[in-house]
Amino acid sequence: MKLAAVAGAILGFAALLISTVALSQSGRSASDESEGLTGNLAGQVGSMASMQHASVTLGDIFIEPGTINLAAGQIMLDVTNSGGIQHDLALEDGPKTPLLDAGGTSTLDLGVLDVGTYTVFCTVPGHREGGMEASLIIGEAADQATGDGGRMLHSDEDYMAGVEAFPAATEGLGGQPMEPVMDGDVKVYELTAEEIQWEVSPGDVRTAMAFNGQVPGPEIRVQLGDRVRVILHNELPESTAIHYHGLVVPNDQDGVPGFTQPLVLPGESYTYEFDVVNSGSHMYHSHMNGAVQIPMGLLGAFIVEDGTEEPVDQDITMILNDGPLGYTINGKGFPATQPIVANIGEKVRIRYMNEGLQIHPMHLHGMPQLVVAKDGYELPQPHYEDTVTVAPGERIDVLVDVTELGAWAFHCHILSHAEGPNGMFGMVTAMIVSE
Numbered sequence: 001m002k003l004a005a006v007a008g009a010i011l012g013f014a015a016l017l018i019s020t021v022a023l024s025q026s027g028r029s030a031s032d033e034s035e036g037l038t039g040n041l042a043g044q045v046g047s048m049a050s051m052q053h054a055s056v057t058l059g060d061i062f063i064e065p066g067t068i069n070l071a072a073g074q075i076m077l078d079v080t081n082s083g084g085i086q087h088d089l090a091l092e093d094g095p096k097t098p099l100l101d102a103g104g105t106s107t108l109d110l111g112v113l114d115v116g117t118y119t120v121f122c123t124v125p126g127h128r129e130g131g132m133e134a135s136l137i138i139g140e141a142a143d144q145a146t147g148d149g150g151r152m153l154h155s156d157e158d159y160m161a162g163v164e165a166f167p168a169a170t171e172g173l174g175g176q177p178m179e180p181v182m183d184g185d186v187k188v189y190e191l192t193a194e195e196i197q198w199e200v201s202p203g204d205v206r207t208a209m210a211f212n213g214q215v216p217g218p219e220i221r222v223q224l225g226d227r228v229r230v231i232l233h234n235e236l237p238e239s240t241a242i243h244y245h246g247l248v249v250p251n252d253q254d255g256v257p258g259f260t261q262p263l264v265l266p267g268e269s270y271t272y273e274f275d276v277v278n279s280g281s282h283m284y285h286s287h288m289n290g291a292v293q294i295p296m297g298l299l300g301a302f303i304v305e306d307g308t309e310e311p312v313d314q315d316i317t318m319i320l321n322d323g324p325l326g327y328t329i330n331g332k333g334f335p336a337t338q339p340i341v342a343n344i345g346e347k348v349r350i351r352y353m354n355e356g357l358q359i360h361p362m363h364l365h366g367m368p369q370l371v372v373a374k375d376g377y378e379l380p381q382p383h384y385e386d387t388v389t390v391a392p393g394e395r396i397d398v399l400v401d402v403t404e405l406g407a408w409a410f411h412c413h414i415l416s417h418a419e420g421p422n423g424m425f426g427m428v429t430a431m432i433v434s435e
């Protein structure tokens, strides 16, 4: 079902997000920050260039937003390093911030820039090549008559175009169920790691690292007590390895080069084999250059069933990620995310898995989420939440009783992971409920 068919139901959501995000996403004019005498002076000097602010977040290894839009004027970038290592931000052939430690902030004054497109990037060796580059687009000055000064105006047209396109078709689908090849009683999975071009959202094709050409990698689903063999083929230009996150395996199968196994060099293969001794929602992912390889896509769900699961009508894996592919749900950003399409009376299990470097509080409108398991372990006392915060590495299982008709927005509630001046992007999807 196209969301446009139930657009009426989502208009309330749109209005809410517009009003909330406009406050946090915009540039500010000098007059917002100055009062009294200073403000009067600024008003008298009509030709003075207005100050245009934008917030820029540096991470490991990305810059958000990837495109910074500001009106012409004196350009000030409020830079925060949210990553775990040092970064800076420089204008090409221009000034740069000091090297910022984790959590560090700086304001980069770029002076008065003419209308045009510029490039900003991190000067730490290798970081620009790893994706720490963003466009700075300076447009015509905003209409001062609006009283907004230089604030970026939200584009209603772009916003509605995104909503109408949802769910948009893109090349490639991640997390597809993988059937094992049986070798006697052993379930054998072959995973090839390689660089691919991945269409995150319509027309937004980025360099990814993938298992078997998918982001996330194929979904492995086995039964408690199974014996599993995973054969990794490394077709990447760098070494890698696979760690079984949450699974209790013998130490020498844990997938950490130097700790438990040799490096798996480019062109090499490596075989893991173990008995599956604990159930629940788990993951497999790279454990080499992890802050790059996992955000770029070397990950997948590893689900172990034990026969005691609550029966559900739909069992949905929702893998969250952030980094060089942007903010994604199952490897796609809105409007290319997949909606959950359900009927009244159904029970839906959602298995959240966070493979990113940031937390993501996932908010489903309309219906509460019963939190039943954390990291594959059943909670002794399930409880309801409407916003389920999933930290890096965590898996959280929830059950939703589908009781309410309509198109219900479903998004990360760190709103800069979900909406910008050009509408919704990234971690936004919907639960679309019919009779």
Ligand SMILES: [Cu+2]
Binding pocket: 327, 359, 360, 361, 412, 413, 414, 417, 427
């Ligand atoms: Cu988020």
